[in-house]
Protein backbone atom coordinates (compact mmCIF):
# COMPACT_ATOMS: atom_id res chain seq x y z
CA UNK A 563 0.00 0.00 0.00
CA UNK A 564 1.18 3.47 -0.86
CA UNK A 565 2.55 5.49 2.04
CA UNK A 566 4.05 8.91 2.62
CA UNK A 567 6.43 10.10 5.32
CA UNK A 568 4.32 11.56 8.12
CA UNK A 569 5.19 15.23 8.41
CA UNK A 570 2.75 17.70 9.84
CA UNK A 571 1.79 19.80 12.83
CA UNK A 572 0.87 18.55 16.29
CA UNK A 573 -2.72 17.19 16.34
CA UNK A 574 -3.27 18.29 19.95
CA UNK A 575 -5.50 21.26 19.27
CA UNK A 576 -4.47 23.30 22.29
CA UNK A 577 -0.79 22.98 21.42
CA UNK A 578 1.14 26.15 20.61
CA UNK A 579 3.07 24.05 18.08
CA UNK A 580 0.09 23.20 15.94
CA UNK A 581 1.38 25.39 13.11
CA UNK A 582 4.86 23.87 13.22
CA UNK A 583 6.00 21.14 10.84
CA UNK A 584 7.34 18.00 12.49
CA UNK A 585 8.84 14.87 11.05
CA UNK A 586 7.32 12.58 13.65
CA UNK A 587 9.33 9.77 15.21
CA UNK A 588 8.15 6.80 17.21
CA UNK A 589 8.98 7.46 20.86
CA UNK A 590 9.70 3.79 21.62
CA UNK A 591 12.36 3.27 18.96
CA UNK A 592 13.11 6.57 17.18
CA UNK A 593 11.87 5.29 13.82
CA UNK A 594 10.26 7.51 11.22
CA UNK A 595 6.53 7.12 10.69
CA UNK A 596 4.76 6.45 7.41
CA UNK A 597 1.10 7.25 6.76
CA UNK A 598 -1.15 5.28 4.41
CA UNK A 599 -4.43 6.23 2.74
CA UNK A 600 -6.46 4.56 5.50
CA UNK A 601 -4.91 6.90 8.06
CA UNK A 602 -2.71 4.20 9.60
CA UNK A 603 0.70 5.19 10.93
CA UNK A 604 3.48 2.64 10.61
CA UNK A 605 6.89 2.85 12.26
CA UNK A 606 9.62 2.08 9.77
CA UNK A 607 11.95 0.74 12.43
CA UNK A 608 9.88 -1.51 14.72
CA UNK A 609 6.84 -2.03 12.48
CA UNK A 610 4.20 -0.82 14.97
CA UNK A 611 1.10 0.06 12.97
CA UNK A 612 -2.23 1.53 14.08
CA UNK A 613 -4.77 4.15 12.99
CA UNK A 614 -3.30 7.61 13.62
CA UNK A 615 -6.31 8.44 15.81
CA UNK A 616 -5.18 5.74 18.28
CA UNK A 617 -1.65 7.13 18.69
CA UNK A 618 -0.67 9.74 21.25
CA UNK A 619 1.53 12.66 20.28
CA UNK A 620 4.12 14.68 22.11
CA UNK A 621 5.77 17.50 20.20
CA UNK A 622 7.79 18.33 23.34
CA UNK A 623 5.23 20.80 24.62
CA UNK A 624 2.67 18.84 26.68
CA UNK A 625 3.46 15.16 27.21
CA UNK A 626 1.55 12.49 25.30
CA UNK A 627 -1.93 13.56 24.16
CA UNK A 628 -4.49 12.16 21.79
CA UNK A 629 -5.40 14.36 18.85
CA UNK A 630 -8.88 15.87 18.65
CA UNK A 631 -11.24 16.15 15.68
CA UNK A 632 -10.35 19.85 15.28
CA UNK A 633 -6.68 19.03 15.75
CA UNK A 634 -6.70 16.46 12.95
CA UNK A 635 -8.60 18.76 10.60
CA UNK A 636 -5.99 21.42 11.29
CA UNK A 637 -3.17 18.90 10.82
CA UNK A 638 -4.51 18.16 7.32
CA UNK A 639 -4.43 21.85 6.39
CA UNK A 640 -0.81 22.03 7.54
CA UNK A 641 0.01 18.88 5.52
CA UNK A 642 -1.41 20.55 2.43
CA UNK A 643 0.45 23.79 3.06
CA UNK A 644 3.84 22.04 3.38
CA UNK A 645 3.25 19.38 0.69
CA UNK A 646 5.94 18.94 -1.97
CA UNK A 647 4.01 16.55 -4.20
CA UNK A 648 0.47 16.08 -5.52
CA UNK A 649 0.42 12.71 -3.77
CA UNK A 650 0.92 14.39 -0.40
CA UNK A 651 -1.90 16.85 -1.11
CA UNK A 652 -4.18 14.02 -2.21
CA UNK A 653 -3.35 12.07 0.96
CA UNK A 654 -4.17 15.05 3.16
CA UNK A 655 -7.45 15.73 1.32
CA UNK A 656 -8.47 12.09 1.60
CA UNK A 657 -7.67 12.16 5.29
CA UNK A 658 -9.63 15.35 5.82
CA UNK A 659 -12.74 14.47 3.78
CA UNK A 660 -12.98 10.70 4.22
CA UNK A 661 -10.88 9.22 6.99
CA UNK A 662 -11.34 11.79 9.78
CA UNK A 663 -15.15 12.01 9.29
CA UNK A 664 -15.22 8.18 9.43
CA UNK A 665 -13.33 8.25 12.75
CA UNK A 666 -15.81 10.86 14.00
CA UNK A 667 -18.78 8.65 13.07
CA UNK A 668 -17.09 5.77 14.87
CA UNK A 669 -16.82 7.88 18.02
CA UNK A 670 -13.00 7.92 18.07
CA UNK A 671 -12.78 11.46 19.38
CA UNK A 672 -13.42 12.50 22.96
CA UNK A 673 -13.73 16.12 21.95
Ligand SMILES: [Zn+2]
Nearest residue numbers: 588591605608
Ligand atom coordinates in the same frame (compact mmCIF):
# COMPACT_ATOMS: atom_id res chain seq x y z
ZN1 LIG B 1 8.97 2.06 16.33
Ligand SMILES: [Zn+2]
Nearest residue numbers: 572577621623
Ligand atom coordinates in the same frame (compact mmCIF):
# COMPACT_ATOMS: atom_id res chain seq x y z
ZN1 LIG C 1 2.02 19.59 20.58
